[in-house]
Amino acid sequence: MLSTGLPQGAVPKLERPGPLRDRVYEALLELITTRALQPGQHLVESELAGHLGVSRQPVREALQRLNTEGWVDLRPAQGAFVHEPTEDEADQLLTVRALLEAEAARLAAANADEAGIDALDELVAQGLKAVASSDVNRAVALNAAFHAKIMELAGNTVLAELAAQVDRRVQWYYTPVARLRGGQSWTEHRELIAAIADRDEQLATRLMREHTERTRQSYHGRGKS
Known part of the structure; x- marks a missing residue:
């Protein structure tokens, strides 16, 4: 060691x-x-x-x-x-991420096919198992894979490239709140999948905004009582 x-x-x-x-x-x-x-x-x-x-x-x-x-x-x-990220650094990146993810959710609701929905469902199932077994690193990786899949289903190459630029840093910020968010994050993922499957672009956008905002708030509130 x-x-x-x-x-x-x-x-x-x-x-x-x-x-x-x-x-x-x-x-x-x-x-x-x-x-x-x-x-x-x-x-x-x-x-x-x-x-x-x-x-x-x-x-x-x-x-x-x-x-x-x-x-x-x-x-x-x-x-x-x-590097020790400042609160401002984290806030700026998570705010940008929220904008990208919300648009991706909207486009995914417009474009996703049945195979894409099934892939999202499988990622949620695996994510819940990781949370149940307290495997934080796997939960973080699966969370990243879930959001990456939505980007893929959105079908916008430029949007996906922009998201890829911040993906690893998002994982870095998400790791310390993974336990705090726990199963709730994956429940929110399921609600998002339902909106995408129903092709409800407005709802998918709103749910993703709320989902990313909760993660941002959890990051800033970690360790505080």
Whole structure:
């Protein structure tokens, strides 16, 4: 285990093809977005290199890229740290996400076929199982897959590309509220599926707006009593 607190077994294996620096980047990004590496956590190049089974150079290159993209902060004379998102950063991104998702829900209600509805139903079933077994990481991944499927059913390539740009950061923000939202989030998903299946564009839009707003409020209210 890393002295910086990385959970045992959390380090992904670098088995995918491609340049080593890219594979290290993807591995570190996965650890950050799942919060195996926590916001504010010190990232020691030698320890990360040892766990990933690589030299320090691709780790250094990956950290520089993550810094450019806002996932990591490089502090002079201190080193690399996982970025700690501010409330404003989260609010801005989740607000943009709400706009994109609401339009996607409307278009999905207009365009979804029976196979698409069935796929959404299956994701909800899997999501409820993940919640029941307290598998937060799987619940977060399935939540992302559900929203990605709605984007796919919307049939708007530009909208999907814009959503993909914020998808990983949305997962990052969603992880700490996944337990708080729990089964309620998936109940809301079911209501949304029903609206899409009924081709009720107005209702689907409203339900998605309410759904994303609840997630935004949960993020800002986490840990508060």
